[in-house]
Amino acid sequence: MTDVTVIPASPTLMDEPIMDITVVGAGPTGLFAAFYAGLRGASVQVIDSLEEVGGQCSAMYPEKYIYDVIGYPMVLAKDFVAACLDQALRSNPTLHLREQVQTLEPLADGTFILHTTKGQRRSRTVIIAAGVGAFEPTRLGAAGVPELEGRGIHYFAKHIEEFRDKNVVIVGGGDSAVDWALTLEPLARTVNLIHRSKFRAHETTVADLEASTVTLHYPGYEVVEVRSGPGGRISGLTFRHLEGHTQDLDVDELICAIGFKADPGPIKTWNLELQRNQVIVDKVTLQTNIPGVFAAGDIASYPAKFKLIANGAGEAVTAVNHAVQHIDPSARLDAGHSTTIMEKREKAAAI
Ligand SMILES: Cc1cc2nc3c(=O)[nH]c(=O)nc-3n(C[C@H](O)[C@H](O)[C@H](O)COP(=O)(O)OP(=O)(O)OC[C@H]3O[C@@H](n4cnc5c(N)ncnc54)[C@H](O)[C@@H]3O)c2cc1C
Incomplete structure (x- = not known):
């Protein structure tokens, strides 16, 4: 797996850069959200309480085969996570591992402070991709x-x-x-x-x-x-x-x-609308009841929800696109195709 640099929290809030998007959770959904945020030109940081990325795939079944993710007829969960991380790193996200987000504080200017176990992080929008939360085996x-x-x-x-x-x-x-x-x-x-x-x-x-x-x-x-x-x-x-x-x-x-018990833990105190330990989102935008805060992957709840990796990836795209438009209402909701976006970027870089 690609090496990850763990960045320590800044000692004071004022030193902390304000990111366009903060993703809470580095499971497959959070990693894909990080990649897609970069594709949209947004700055992004990902925070996860575990010491390695991959969420449930890494923690619970790294050596089991997954058969229903796009592009792989069968893939070991740990190999799938390594590929997700490589893809996410293309967007240069800041990864904060071994760090739990404890409180989400909306500010009057519409931005957020995330109070974590290591300090404070700042963000214009937040995508909660916290899966089943902290999971504890029975x-x-x-x-x-x-x-x-x-x-x-x-x-x-x-x-x-x-x-x-x-x-x-x-x-x-x-x-x-x-x-x-x-x-x-x-x-x-x-x-x-x-x-x-x-x-x-x-x-x-x-x-x-x-x-x-x-x-x-x-x-x-x-x-x-x-x-x-x-x-x-x-x-x-x-x-x-x-x-x-x-x-x-x-x-x-x-x-x-x-079995295992899952608990969203601190997320329950963020004044979000919850249903059976999941965060209720608008089915179209994946925005929660707090403007600027979105949810994707297993943690997000809407009618006819499927808790699958493939669905989490699609939700990551939706949440990022709406987060980008939340930051800049004049931005296009749909970024277009990655083939075209990357081609244009490469041409621009070559000039
Ligand atoms: C045994 C097993 C087999 C499975 N097989 C398949 C399969 O074959 N196909 C399939 O599609 N799905 C499968 N799944 C389900 C799949 O793993 C999940 O749908 C997927 O992991 C959800 O991804 P996620 O990124 O939304 O959440 P998760 O993978 O749960 O990741 C969430 C991350 O958020 C972090 N987090 C939570 N709260 C905080 C916080 N407050 N601060 C910081 N970090 C936080 C957690 O530490 C975790 O790393 C399986 C699940 C299990 C348990």
Whole structure:
């Protein structure tokens, strides 16, 4: 992935440049918004609380294939993010990582101060591309888990290679649990899957799972205790059937894929109209109830919304175009084609 320079916040507000567009969130939507802002000639900064760009793709499924983004028949999420970042960097955005936007303060002159965990940022418009907000995995409620977190217990399985030749146990019955079981089956020594009720995953992958060598313990099974071995890593666990009988398993790596809780966190205090943790926007302009503040991607809510990467990219274009026109009402709403814009820029630069 391309190296990213993390710019520290200015010590005083007056030193802070005022940007045309500030994008909150560096997931796929935020990165594409940054690229498109540059295409429109707007200055842009992107702020994300995580230490790497890519949002859910990087944090939750970097080694899973995505099949429904334009131009790629199939692409690993981490490779897709690397391409999105390369594209965003063409627009020279300022990237502020490991920085959470806590408060959004509209000023009387129509601009904004974003109060962050590192200081203050200034902007003429804001595009909120905060996805599902801060995401936290649902913790496994079994004895010994808190002590062994980070020592063989995973909530996001990021690197396939660390499971090679290991005894892997997966807990859960949704798409992530089933996908991980199938992904790791060919390379792990053993894969056991423990689940309390029926599978909620896609029917075809459940059929693949049932035909695989993954040992299934479902429905009605739950983990009651995890144990450590030499070196303080997880080495075994006990699970039980809801009717009472228990069983032990050797385990080198435990993947808990029992869901995650998402919370827009500070965004809830920004006086935005919200609906079920999403920001309500005008379907045409993607503007929120605060003039100059737009939302795109998973965080944006309007009738018949699809939470997909492809839709987030389209929304990023809409939000940027309307942000540009908000700053300069005489600006064209539609920028035209990138082929023409870039050709003109290259010709102008050559003169
Ligand atoms: C397991 C899984 C598989 C998926 N598979 C697919 C698929 O195959 N195809 C598909 O189209 N979609 C898929 N999705 C959904 C897809 O990942 C999301 O639609 C997409 O990531 C949304 O992008 P986004 O940029 O809007 O938000 P996100 O990716 O959620 O990024 C939002 C970013 O905003 C940051 N942020 C939030 N609040 C703040 C704040 N206050 N200050 C600073 N930063 C903040 C977060 O840290 C995060 O990095 C999948 C999702 C999951 C969980």
